[in-house]
Amino acid sequence: MTTTSSATWAPDTFLAAVEAAVWAPSIHNSQPWRFRRTECGIDVLLDHDRVLPICDPDGRSARVSCGAAAYNLLLALAAAEVPAAYVLGRDDALVHLTPAGHRPATPPERRLFRAIRRRHTNRYPFADQQVAPGVTAQLTDAARQEDGWLDFVVGDQAIFALASLIREADNQLNADPAYVTELQAWTHLAEGALEGVGRQAGGPAPHPAELMARRDFGGAAQRQTRDPAREPVVAVLGVHGSQHADEVRAGMALQHVLLTATDLGLAAALFSQPVEVPAIRERLRLAMHRYDDPQLVLRFGFAPTLGYTNRRAVADVVES
Numbered sequence: 276m277t278t279t280s281s282a283t284w285a286p287d288t289f290l291a292a293v294e295a296a297v298w299a300p301s302i303h304n305s306q307p308w309r310f311r312r313t314e315c316g317i318d319v320l321l322d323h324d325r326v327l328p329i330c331d332p333d334g335r336s337a338r339v340s341c342g343a344a345a346y347n348l349l350l351a352l353a354a355a356e357v358p359a360a361y362v363l364g365r366d367d368a369l370v371h372l373t374p375a376g377h378r379p380a381t382p383p384e385r386r387l388f389r390a391i392r393r394r395h396t397n398r399y400p401f402a403d404q405q406v407a408p409g410v411t412a413q414l415t416d417a418a419r420q421e422d423g424w425l426d427f428v429v430g431d432q433a434i435f436a437l438a439s440l441i442r443e444a445d446n447q448l449n450a451d452p453a454y455v456t457e458l459q460a461w462t463h464l465a466e467g468a469l470e471g472v473g474r475q476a477g478g479p480a481p482h483p484a485e486l487m488a489r490r491d492f493g494g495a496a497q498r499q500t501r502d503p504a505r506e507p508v509v510a511v512l513g514v515h516g517s518q519h520a521d522e523v524r525a526g527m528a529l530q531h532v533l534l535t536a537t538d539l540g541l542a543a544a545l546f547s548q549p550v551e552v553p554a555i556r557e558r559l560r561l562a563m564h565r566y567d568d569p570q571l572v573l574r575f576g577f578a579p580t581l582g583y584t585n586r587r588a589v590a591d592v593v594e595s
């Protein structure tokens with residue numbers, strides 16, 4: 276993409292793009308972002324007050340979340356036919372966008388833009404329905420387009436090994452009362468809360484027999500304890516490098532993957548417990564034969580949307 280020196284986007288275009296950006300995923304729906312319209316473009320900023328001190332002490336998950344929001348912003352501007360070029364980590368901005376002329380949106384940009392409001396994190400059981408073989412290649416390609424990697428974990432043995440890392444991390448995290456207090460403050464919420472995760476979106480209470488240990492978001496105990504999906508589709512996402520800008524890029528790759536999945540009719544579940552415990556993140560890195568830190572574990576499959584999270588008003592996240 277080339278940068279032009281034209282003035283920044285009109286206020287209406289900026290606000291419409293931010294309206295799309297805020298529907299990005301974020302750790303515990305903490306929405307740790309701010310958007311600033313400047314004379315030469317748009318800045319995506321980290322809202323330091325919304326970084327979760329216990330589960331995200333160095334702000335990694337918050338930067339991944341901001342990267343996902345920046346990806347939505349880029350898509351929204353492209354869909355409005357006023358696309359952006361961007362640089363990562365300029366001054367206090369995680370992402371700095373500048374106008375890149377006018378052109379029609381490409382069909383993938385249009386499809387992914389339309390998927391933004393249909394994408395939700397799934398915390399309910401996946402159906403026993405096979406994901407078509409070519410789909411994993413499309414998801415891997417989505418990550419690659421953002422300079423990321425998405426490695427699928429194949430075979431019962433490898434999936435059980437990954438699942439046991441997630442469970443070990445989940446147990447370690449839950450042993451810290453401060454972690455449990457923070458998790459409960461951001462989840463277990465009534466429907467309609469503008470931030471955090473409501474009980475319905477949070478899914479049923481996790482059951483020890485589940486393959487992949489979910490966080491306890493305050494849902495009611497479930498009747499069905501066995502996951503009906505016999506061939507779970509599980510992957511680990513990462514990018515090359517572990518600097519702050521790389522974590523932002525991981526968020527962009529995450530959102531490109533998630534929107535591609537949504538566009539293909541797939542639901543996705545996210546597991547960040549194993550990357551929140553440094554020793555387990557290192558074991559996961561070794562298991563994946565990667566030089567770079569893994570950033571997130573993802574599971575894809577078929578599941579109806581049974582709960583939604585909300586977002587704060589655009590006016591609460593913009594500065595100019």
Ligand SMILES: Cc1cc2nc3c(=O)[nH]c(=O)nc-3n(C[C@H](O)[C@H](O)[C@H](O)COP(=O)(O)O)c2cc1C
Nearest residue numbers: 300301302303304336339395396545546547548584
């Ligand atoms: C970096 C990151 C880590 C996340 N970790 C988890 C997780 O461990 N478990 C989970 O259920 N959801 C996880 N999520 C999903 C968020 O909880 C979810 O995006 C947020 O509640 C907003 O809901 P939505 O994705 O349905 O829009 C994570 C999201 C991000 C960006």
